[in-house]
Amino acid sequence: MHFLKLILRNTLRHKLRTGLTVLGLVVAILAFGLLRTVVDAWYAGAEGASSTRLVTRNSISLVFPLPINYQERIRRISGVTGISHASWFGGVYITEKNFFPQFAVDAKTYFELYPEYLISPGDMKAFRTDRKGCVIGRKLATTYDFKVGDTIPLRGTIYPGAWSFTVRAIYDGAEAGTDTSQFFFHWDYLNETMKKAAARRTDWVGVYVIQIADPDRAAEISTEVDAMFKNSLAETLTETEKAFQLGFVSMTEAIVVAIRIVSFVVIFIILAVMANTMAMTARERITEYATLKALGFGPRFLTGLIYGESLAISLAGALIGIALTFPVADQFSKEMGTLFPVFGVSLDTVYMQVAAAIAVGVVAAVLPAIRVARVPIVEGLRSIG
Amino acid sequence: MNPLPPAIIEIRHLTKSYRRGDQIVPVLTNISFDIRSGEFIALMGPSGSGKSTLLNLIAGIDKPDSGSLRVNGIDIATLSEGELADWRAANVGFIFQFYNLMPVLTAFENVELPLLLTRLPRNQRRERVEMALAMVGLTDRMEHYPSELSGGQQQRVAIARAFITDPVLLVADEPTGDLDRVSADDILAMLARLNSEMGKTIIMVTHDPHAARSAHLIRHLDKGELDVPLEH
Numbered sequence: 001m002h003f004l005k006l007i008l009r010n011t012l013r014h015k016l017r018t019g020l021t022v023l024g025l026v027v028a029i030l031a032f033g034l035l036r037t038v039v040d041a042w043y044a045g046a047e048g049a050s051s052t053r054l055v056t057r058n059s060i061s062l063v064f065p066l067p068i069n070y071q072e073r074i075r076r077i078s079g080v081t082g083i084s085h086a087s088w089f090g091g092v093y094i095t096e097k098n099f100f101p102q103f104a105v106d107a108k109t110y111f112e113l114y115p116e117y118l119i120s121p122g123d124m125k126a127f128r129t130d131r132k133g134c135v136i137g138r139k140l141a142t143t144y145d146f147k148v149g150d151t152i153p154l155r156g157t158i159y160p161g162a163w164s165f166t167v168r169a170i171y172d173g174a175e176a177g178t179d180t181s182q183f184f185f186h187w188d189y190l191n192e193t194m195k196k197a198a199a200r201r202t203d204w205v206g207v208y209v210i211q212i213a214d215p216d217r218a219a220e221i222s223t224e225v226d227a228m229f230k231n232s233l234a235e236t237l238t239e240t241e242k243a244f245q246l247g248f249v250s251m252t253e254a255i256v257v258a259i260r261i262v263s264f265v266v267i268f269i270i271l272a273v274m275a276n277t278m279a280m281t282a283r284e285r286i287t288e289y290a291t292l293k294a295l296g297f298g299p300r301f302l303t304g305l306i307y308g309e310s311l312a313i314s315l316a317g318a319l320i321g322i323a324l325t326f327p328v329a330d331q332f333s334k335e336m337g338t339l340f341p342v343f344g345v346s347l348d349t350v351y352m353q354v355a356a357a358i359a360v361g362v363v364a365a366v367l368p369a370i371r372v373a374r375v376p377i378v379e380g381l382r383s384i385g
Numbered sequence: 386m387n388p389l390p391p392a393i394i395e396i397r398h399l400t401k402s403y404r405r406g407d408q409i410v411p412v413l414t415n416i417s418f419d420i421r422s423g424e425f426i427a428l429m430g431p432s433g434s435g436k437s438t439l440l441n442l443i444a445g446i447d448k449p450d451s452g453s454l455r456v457n458g459i460d461i462a463t464l465s466e467g468e469l470a471d472w473r474a475a476n477v478g479f480i481f482q483f484y485n486l487m488p489v490l491t492a493f494e495n496v497e498l499p500l501l502l503t504r505l506p507r508n509q510r511r512e513r514v515e516m517a518l519a520m521v522g523l524t525d526r527m528e529h530y531p532s533e534l535s536g537g538q539q540q541r542v543a544i545a546r547a548f549i550t551d552p553v554l555l556v557a558d559e560p561t562g563d564l565d566r567v568s569a570d571d572i573l574a575m576l577a578r579l580n581s582e583m584g585k586t587i588i589m590v591t592h593d594p595h596a597a598r599s600a601h602l603i604r605h606l607d608k609g610e611l612d613v614p615l616e617h
Contacts, residue, residue, distance in 0.1 A: 002501055005494075009489035010489055287485065291487075292498075293470070294444070296473045296474025296499065297502065298467065378447045
């Protein structure tokens with residue numbers, strides 16, 4: 001009890017210094033948490049991927065499509081329990097700034113493969129029966145205040161022209177990590193429109209999504225699919241949905257690595273600040289520590305005081321920093337709109353913030369603790385002047 | 386005629402030197418003398434004469450280069466750091482020139498500090514601390530922090546802290562060096578009472594001849610050597 005009392009009172013001894021150090025820690029822990037959340041958001045697609053879904057794309061590049069007639073041939077492969085397709089639309093809603101992903105999908109089959117998109121049967125029926133209808137995610141609806149029945153105009157870029165869609169359903173995510181920032185509409189509508197505008201661009205799809213019964217057979221089925229279209233007009237590359245998503249992340253890996261490095265640099269900087277605070281503190285109190293030693297208190301008690309004070313400061317900073325991470329992340333997510341479809345502070349991030357704070361507290365106290373444990377009593381007492 | 390009390394401290398051929406750069410500076414040279422139980426000794430001498438070093442060696446906060454230093458039959462020069470810490474906690478009470486109180490603890494808590502190293506339960510600790518503070522006349526200042534006390538009051542808290550564990554030996558390094566004459570006399574009277582009424586053996590380092598006169602015996606150190614004792 002006395003030990004804790006001494007730690008607490010020592011911590012509050014120089015209120016300004018402790019306050020500024022805690023403030024620095026709050027900013028560092030908050031920045032660390034936000035940067036880790038950005039990294040998590042980058043990987044959210046891959047994390048939310050299903051192990052029973054494969055994605056087949058053109059082996060040359062994702063920008064080249066695949067013929068629609070591949071669908072029935074793939075469906076016949078043993079182990080395939082479902083197949084659908086999606087095509088990147090790339091339309092602009094009012095201005096380029098309002099980015100959100102849009103896909104032309106097979107309305108009959110696509111949502112059967114994505115049970116994590118929760119849509120009421122009535123809304124689903126309304127979507128399927130309206131060729132110009134669309135399904136949008138909850139986050140997208142919230143960001144732009146879209147409601148069922150609203151018309152969403154899009155300016156085509158890959159598929160030129162002015163397009164117009166009616167919101168027929170808004171889907172929710174089954175889990176917190178489900179992407180609800182997407183926009184889906186009928187591939188049939190796209191295909192028929194293209195028949196009139198550019199006939200040679202009809203009957204093509206962007207990717208096939210394949211449902212398999214056994215995740216352990218993913219590699220075998222992928223190989224079989226790709227072998228089926230070997231030496232054809234459009235050779236395929238099939239991989240798990242997770243690998244497909246990670247492929248996107250790898251395109252921007254340098255940014256992710258940079259964010260990760262910066263997140264640790266922030267912690268390193270605050271470690272230096274904290275170590276300086278603790279070094280100053282121990283140097284100022286060297287006579288007190290020498291007096292305690294003279295009275296019979298051992299090095300373990302003294303180093304405990306230093307470690308305790310250091311941890312008290314770092315954990316106070318961590319506590320406030322973590323508490324602030326949630327509202328700041330929410331605000332950040334709102335500001336970013338649909339750029340980060342899934343943006344939430346994970347429990348792992350909180351654990352890492354706590355671990356970083358503990359590491360800062362412990363490491364900052366190491367040198368002062370060693371100095372105090374080693375300083376001869378006579379030398380410590382002499383420093384009184 | 387009463388027989389002389391036994392020697393509580395036996396110092397034999399004690400030598401201590403310090404390293405200053407490449408040079409070795411001798412501080413104490415072949416010191417030998419005894420201190421008897423219940424004695425009140427003043428160590429005097431010019432600056433650098435080695436009196437504080439000798440006090441530090443006797444108190445077990447420094448180690449000699451050679452020689453033996455037996456306190457109550459234990460050669461403390463041979464004890465390890467941990468053993469010395471335990472020995473100090475049980476046998477020595479410290480009084481410093483600048484009081485050396487913990488500024489974040491109240492007078493009560495400062496006096497209680499050495500008792501935290503004992504197995505005394507909280508209520509007994511409280512009893513003893515209250516008694517010690519009453520003895521030094523600070524019952525009404527128990528909850529005050531050192532910064533709220535005068536120099537004389539702080540030194541009285543330090544004295545209470547020094548004798549709270551009932552040590553055999555009290556060591557005082559210039560205990561009146563930072564005090565005005567009235568407060569100094571007050572502190573010296575308190576030390577004299579601890580010696581005469583509680584039988585504490587006291588070794589005091591001082592520059593002040595007036596303070597030294599409170600002691601039974603004055604020993605002068607000069608250039609690391611001890612002169613002939615003067616009794617009064």
